[in-house]
Amino acid sequence: MGDLFEPERFKKFRDGMEYLERLIEKLESGGLDLDEAISTFEEACKVAKWCYKKLDEAEKKIKLLIKDENGILTLKETETKEN
Amino acid sequence: MEQPLTVSELAELIKFNIEGLFPTGLWVTGEIREWKPHSSGHIYFTLIDRKSQIACIIWRSTAATLDLSEIEEGMQVELFARLTTYQRQSQYQLIVSRLLPKGVGERAILFKRLKEKLEKEGLFNPEFKKPIPTFPEVIGVITSPTGAAIRDIINVATRRAPHITIILRPTIVQGKEAARDIAEGIKEMDEHGGIDLLIVGRGGGSEEDLWCFNEEIVARAIFSCRTPVISAVGHETDFSISDFVADVRAPTPSAAAEIAVPDVPELMKKQTQRLNSVGTSLLAEVSANREKLQAAISSYGFRSVKDRVMIEYQTLDNLMETATREINNTIKSRSSALKNLESKLSSLSPINIMKRGYSVVYKQKKVISDSLLLTKGDTISIRFYRGKAEGEIKEVE
Numbered sequence: 001m002g003d004l005f006e007p008e009r010f011k012k013f014r015d016g017m018e019y020l021e022r023l024i025e026k027l028e029s030g031g032l033d034l035d036e037a038i039s040t041f042e043e044a045c046k047v048a049k050w051c052y053k054k055l056d057e058a059e060k061k062i063k064l065l066i067k068d069e070n071g072i073l074t075l076k077e078t079e080t081k082e083n
Numbered sequence: 084m085e086q087p088l089t090v091s092e093l094a095e096l097i098k099f100n101i102e103g104l105f106p107t108g109l110w111v112t113g114e115i116r117e118w119k120p121h122s123s124g125h126i127y128f129t130l131i132d133r134k135s136q137i138a139c140i141i142w143r144s145t146a147a148t149l150d151l152s153e154i155e156e157g158m159q160v161e162l163f164a165r166l167t168t169y170q171r172q173s174q175y176q177l178i179v180s181r182l183l184p185k186g187v188g189e190r191a192i193l194f195k196r197l198k199e200k201l202e203k204e205g206l207f208n209p210e211f212k213k214p215i216p217t218f219p220e221v222i223g224v225i226t227s228p229t230g231a232a233i234r235d236i237i238n239v240a241t242r243r244a245p246h247i248t249i250i251l252r253p254t255i256v257q258g259k260e261a262a263r264d265i266a267e268g269i270k271e272m273d274e275h276g277g278i279d280l281l282i283v284g285r286g287g288g289s290e291e292d293l294w295c296f297n298e299e300i301v302a303r304a305i306f307s308c309r310t311p312v313i314s315a316v317g318h319e320t321d322f323s324i325s326d327f328v329a330d331v332r333a334p335t336p337s338a339a340a341e342i343a344v345p346d347v348p349e350l351m352k353k354q355t356q357r358l359n360s361v362g363t364s365l366l367a368e369v370s371a372n373r374e375k376l377q378a379a380i381s382s383y384g385f386r387s388v389k390d391r392v393m394i395e396y397q398t399l400d401n402l403m404e405t406a407t408r409e410i411n412n413t414i415k416s417r418s419s420a421l422k423n424l425e426s427k428l429s430s431l432s433p434i435n436i437m438k439r440g441y442s443v444v445y446k447q448k449k450v451i452s453d454s455l456l457l458t459k460g461d462t463i464s465i466r467f468y469r470g471k472a473e474g475e476i477k478e479v480e
Contacts, residue, residue, distance in 0.1 A: 028357065041365055064250070
């Protein structure tokens, strides 16, 4: 199975979410024999765990797009006061 | 002295002349005072400015056709009316047929004109609507840094998708400079790149406050933006030109954030539930298989095979026992026979014969048992019971 989960492959959260959706759809569609179903299931659990981890690690990132004194657009980190 | 006019005749004359001043009606602007909807359904009020005032009436039948929900005491309005007099008091008054908050009339016309123009050009066509990405990572927001809109968007978006980044391009969102600033902001965000979608908008306000989102420069900036745009201007009831051009219209900034990002924790919960139910059915399948296996093991077929194997074992054991016994017996009887044979063999051995005085003649290591194999002069070896000798043939008979 060249399809095995490698976290490095997922740079973005959405990749994980989309892969998870595909795996669950595969499982729900039936069609798999028991061995395949179990390995797909294990795979899906790993991806779900990765997604949860990503969410837990996430911190609020709010930036400002402003022009500096030379008129060049720059991104500035902000500290947002959240209640 | 001229024949005097009766008061009624005068009042009639005044009325005739006054009405003749603006035969098709006129627009008047001023402030509303003494707004009095009467139980009869007619509405009486006074329109004033700093110096003067004039009585106004909206007849019940007209009032029913006008949207007067926003009209209130002290409001600056523009109205279209017919000028006449109330003969009984010879008081002039306006019979109102249209009444709009100030600026509304002009803006309504501008709005309609621009909407028709852009629609004709195809800026609202569905084929130009870009899809909103399902899981955006970076969201650009073009609004006031101090308004309610950015606060609502940050709250909603980061609650629904804690992993996202929000980039704000601060803009003015009301007044003369707003439209240009917003249009520039859209362009800058689009050119900056790496932004999955844009939210352009502001929180609620008067129609005048929201007006910048009805300007052509903003509409064109949204249309040429390659990044998908969600417009979020004011409240649910506010529609702007931006809404028509944008890829998606959100009724409010909070709603825009909801459209922009899926509720990821909720979605993960749902995915986990789906996984759980798949897992449960897999477990059931595994345990069903285990039961099947158990049943197969304890089935008669499987047992009978096992029993047969055990019987075979027993037979084999018996056989082995018999065989061992037989072999032992055979060995015993054979060994006594072997002793007899040995003594017989030893009596046949040439050594024993040679003991009795016989010798063996070799020629070139071959035993010679026939004198014809020898010729005169051959060298021969003779082997005795004890010792050897060499000799030469003198004669063959």
